[in-house]
Amino acid sequence: MAGHNKWSKIKRDKGANDAKRGAVFTKIGNQIAIAARGGTDPAMNPALAVAIEKARAANMPKDNIQRSIDRVADKAAAALEELTYEAYGPGGVGIIIETATDNRNRTLPEVKTAVVKNGGRIADAGSVMFQFTRKGVIQVKETGEDTLLTILDAGAEDAVEDGDETIVYTDQKELMNVRSKLIEAGLTVEDAELQYVPNNPVAITDQETADKVMRVLDVLDDLDDVVNVHTNADILV
Numbered sequence: 001m002a003g004h005n006k007w008s009k010i011k012r013d014k015g016a017n018d019a020k021r022g023a024v025f026t027k028i029g030n031q032i033a034i035a036a037r038g039g040t041d042p043a044m045n046p047a048l049a050v051a052i053e054k055a056r057a058a059n060m061p062k063d064n065i066q067r068s069i070d071r072v073a074d075k076a077a078a079a080l081e082e083l084t085y086e087a088y089g090p091g092g093v094g095i096i097i098e099t100a101t102d103n104r105n106r107t108l109p110e111v112k113t114a115v116v117k118n119g120g121r122i123a124d125a126g127s128v129m130f131q132f133t134r135k136g137v138i139q140v141k142e143t144g145e146d147t148l149l150t151i152l153d154a155g156a157e158d159a160v161e162d163g164d165e166t167i168v169y170t171d172q173k174e175l176m177n178v179r180s181k182l183i184e185a186g187l188t189v190e191d192a193e194l195q196y197v198p199n200n201p202v203a204i205t206d207q208e209t210a211d212k213v214m215r216v217l218d219v220l221d222d223l224d225d226v227v228n229v230h231t232n233a234d235i236l237v
Contacts, residue, residue, distance in 0.1 A: 007217055007231055025064055027227045028055045030100035032068035034082050040069050046176050050193055053179075057191060085111050086128035089120040090212035091204055093233035094128040096196045101225040110223050118216035131232055132196035136175025138168035141188035154181035165190070169197065198232030210235045 032055060035047040042049035048069075055065050071080075080100050085108070087095040095115070101107040112122050135157075140147065143161050151159045151168050155178050158169040170178045172194055179192045204210045213233050220229045 007214065007233065007235060024058050025055075025060050026224065027100070028058060028060055029064060029068040030080055031227050032065060033071040033080055034100055036069045036072045040072060046173065047194075049176050053176075054191075054193055083107065084129075086123040086125060087111075087115045087120050088123050088128065089115070089216045089231065089233070090118075091202065091209040091233070093202050093204070093213055093231055094123075094131050094198070095120065095217070095220070096128060096132060096230040097220055097226055098228040098230075099223075099225045100227050107223075107225040110225065111220065114219045114223060115216060118219055119212050120216050129196075131200065132198055132230065134172045135195060135197045136168075136170035136172050136178065137191075137193060137195045137197065138170065138175070138179055138182065138189055139191040140166040140168055140182060141190055142166060147187065150185045150187060151182065154178050154185060195228070196230040198230075198234075200232070201234035202232050204233050204235045205237060207237050210237045 028051065032048065032051040035045065035051045038047055039045035040048070042052050052065060055068075080102050081104065083099045083101060083104060085097040085099065087097065089095050097111055099107050099111065115122055138156075140151065140159075141164075143164065143166050147166055148159055148161075151166065155174055156168045156170050160167050168178065168182070175192060175194060179189055182189055204213060213231070213235065217229055217231060217233075220226055
């Protein structure tokens with residue numbers, strides 16, 4: 001299984017930098033607010049638990065987290081909806097764009113403009129999604145055979161070493177359960193979230209196409225309403 005490549009690493013670095021500016025708090029807050037619709041107790045709502053852990057990893061203040069959860073009961077707060085768009089980027093790579101918005105009439109044009117101006121096109125619903133599988137993805141600091149055995153014993157579906165870390169894949173419903181077991185086993189979990197993982201990554205081996213793909217992904221990720229961007233591009237240059 002693949003899906004962690006140059007873009008995944010850059011997203012993590014961007015997230016760390018955005019957190020320092022406070023920009024990421026709005027995006028994560030929207031994710032928490034949407035997840036909380038399924039229940040405000042993270043122990044009973046895995047999606048909320050994942051969003052809260054992401055907020056903590058970004059050093060989001062507790063008060064901000066709680067305010068995001070409280071939006072569920074705040075009738076004066078702008079109603080958020082979760083919308084997912086599909087697109088094809090340069091080189092024919094598939095892109096999935098997850099958004100959280102209080103105004104879809106603003107969000108779609110912004111997403112479409114970002115895609116089209118950077119060499120891509122918006123795709124029909126379902127025409128890109130079938131190329132991905134929704135998975136839990138956990139980033140573990142440790143590597144080595146013992147680490148891999150511990151990960152598999154924790155109930156993970158797969159794990160691959162990626163440089164100086166190990167990427168763990170789980171069934172989406174088992175993400176928080178596997179994460180907890182990894183921590184109990186003494187491993188260092190640096191990130192855990194739900195992602196759309198490509199079934200068959202598309203290798204990008206020329207620099208020009210790689211630069212174009214990275215550009216459209218970067219522009220999309222910088223949109224205020226976009227909470228996550230996924231691609232099947234496996235950028236190898």
